[in-house]
Amino acid sequence: MSLRLVIVDDDPAIRKLLSNILTKCGDFQIVEFGEGKPALEHLEKVGADIVLLDLLLPDTSGFEVMEGMNRLLADEALTIVITGHGDMEKAIRSMRLGAFDFITKPIHAEVVEQALKRAFRTARLKRAMELQRNLKHSAMERIIGESEAIKEVKRRIVTSARDRFASVLITGESGTGKELAARAVHELSPRGEGPFVPVNCAAIPEALLESELFGHAKGAFTGADRAKSGLFALADGGSMFLDEIGEMPMSLQAKLLRYLDDGMVLPLGSTRWIRTDVRVIAATNKELEKAVEEGTFRTDLYYRLSVIEIRMPPLRERKEDVVLLMEHHLSDQAARRGLAKPRLSDEAMELLVAYKWPGNVRELVNLCVKLVVEHPGEVVKPEHLAFSGTDRERLDVDVNLPYDMAKRRVMERFTVNYFSALLARHGGNVSAAAREAGIERSYLHRIIKKYGLKEAASR
Template sequence: MNVLVVDDEPAVRFSLVELLEAAGHTVRAVEHGPAALEALAEEPADLVLSDLRMPALDGLALMAEVRARHPATVFVLMTAYGDERTAVAALKEGAYDYLPKPFDNEEVRSLVRRVHEMLALRAENERLRAELADRRGPLIGGSPAMRAIYEIIDRAGPTDAVVLITGESGTGKELVARAIHEASRRRDGRFVALNCGALPPELVESELFGHARGAFTGADRDREGLFEAASGGTLFLDEIGDLALPAQAKLLRALEDRAVRRLGENRTRPVDVRLIAATNRPLERMVQDGTFREDLLYRLRVIQIDIPPLRERREDIVPIAIHFIHELAARHGRRVEDLAPDARRALLAYDWPGNVRELRNAIERAVVLANGPALTAADLPASVTGSAAPLRPAEAALAGLSYRDALARARRDFDRAFLSAALERHGGNITRAAEELGLHRQSLQKLLKKAGL
């Protein structure tokens, strides 16, 4: 943790800095309230340990300022004998706890340990809230690409516009289609899905449009097609690029006329359907090759959503994996809740040619074989851990860290690069660099020292 000690007694400051640094924390110490506010302005702290009685600004007044300017910072008061009543009152005003003087080392360690655990729990809760916020129905992910998809779903969902979803196999095209359906006025109607590549060409038309009794050998009764079955709802045609040209022509006519004709019948039947199509094939190239109708392509992509492969939105991998862990652990009766750092690194490094579908399969295997509450790299398939491409330097530096630690490291790297550039622009003149950056000279000197410059 990043700890700020505020006390006008040098001996107290020295002992607390020595004690907390030995426990692995980053510690700064200042002698009074105004200096504390300046230090926090330069770099926020996770915890402030402040004496109650100090010149210039006492502990209570400092706490009020810190809570107003840095609400996430935990504040603990240190009190001398006789100040307990004031300290108890401070708890009601927002102090986390108080530490009576004189205190022993174990008392301090215990209190700081409790603060650290509380902050870790708070960070985990924030992560879970963010994960829940970065989703639309069954879709999970907070990458810029997914946020753009959510925006299209929000805007196009309530309309009846035809939507074409493109993306590699396993990227979640049907999930996007279902999210569009749930965002539409047809959400109470049926969502009917057909994989156009799963049926032989001679059966696709019957499946889509239905048939009359005797229309072909084996047609022993009248049967409605999926267009009629989905009337009032949404029809999702997956792998539309596999549809034969004759079926493409009839699909185009059904979209234009909003009516279908069953095989073996002369009359048309009106249908009220919202169509969503998906493909992993290059339809424009197929148009050039003469295997896909150009007029149908124009009719299908009134709204087009392109889902990027998982390797191009790696920031979504861990949230999706955590979601699968919770879902599959419940299904298989396993007590698995999280990913160990080495598993996170392996998932982030792998390219996922099978995308989300492959990730789900890998997590399911790991959940079944796991020996502890967190999946490790050893639980993952060899195809994932054995062929993992090396992480980029920035990814490797941050993989496996908590959000707070990753942010601290990224900030240190930024400070060093930013301050170096400022000094270089002014030929190493600290005064001029401080003026440009809007800092006091002493403040800039402290930042330079901390950055090792």
């Protein structure tokens, strides 16, 4: 884990001295500043774990930098203040502002090293605790959304979790949160302390799936040089998440049905039945009814699995959650990477809400990762949302708006997309883009300004 360190001191000799001492102290990245304001800007945008801060700066005082940090970063960074010799009052004021430590000039290497080692230890601990805290959030808490559709999902999760045995079938398009819902059912159920074992039936070759699930005896097949217990044994006392259940081969479907009836598994090539206590939570992004009609999925198994069904709504049917989800995942991804969270402009928000999200929440999470990595701490504008060509055409028409307004929105979206793409094609050359579009250059300039397409234009 590499820590981020910022040095703010107007004296280049001191900056040099500090970075020399620092190289001995551990694994980190250093950024140096000679003035306070640019340092504060950097801190707001990128953040830091430790800041070495001189109090006397040419453009502002170290105190002001600290006040700014307190405002912008909460208690994210540890500040080590550098004061002139005998500046007791200043040292005290720094501590009141939340400084972690202070060192006095002239700088002695050992003193700095001591202070830094202490700060490193604390910063690491803080980071580890933060990660731990994020992991601790329960699956139910991680399901974000205030829409009626998602509230209904949560209600159904709570109800189905009450039962210890009944199978649950979770249906929904790809990326709608089926696995998250499955974890929530498990965690809230009386089996919550037991194991949660996810298996993707589509990812394991048919020939291996049976022995993976049920285990095998020694010599059951070539290469089975010793007995191996299966995932049903491993999940004893907990839940098994059978993802993409529609891909399970017919022969195994029969075995699964048997298991659901009596809780017994027979490892491949064995004659001894084993009892295990596992609740099955299955998921599918296909219409299982259709598979049943087509004869690729057993009717009896379908009824057995769908005792309780939870339908995950596609994101386009709960658009009121899009901004909430974006905010949540931008914060989450920024925190994981130690970067500052990008902010959404109103125009970007509109575009995000209008978008149809064919890849659902998974697509939204991927977009958040990209935005955090490419634009930490920046304001997200429409041109940063590079939806792919075909996706662009899927932009929604909002029938909840009066005709004029709905039309204007679609036109605006179209304008942004059209000119971002055109400018990109011409490497940001406004004249060339205007010529191809058949409009005046000055008109294109106005559009660029109005919709903030500058970055696309200068790329």
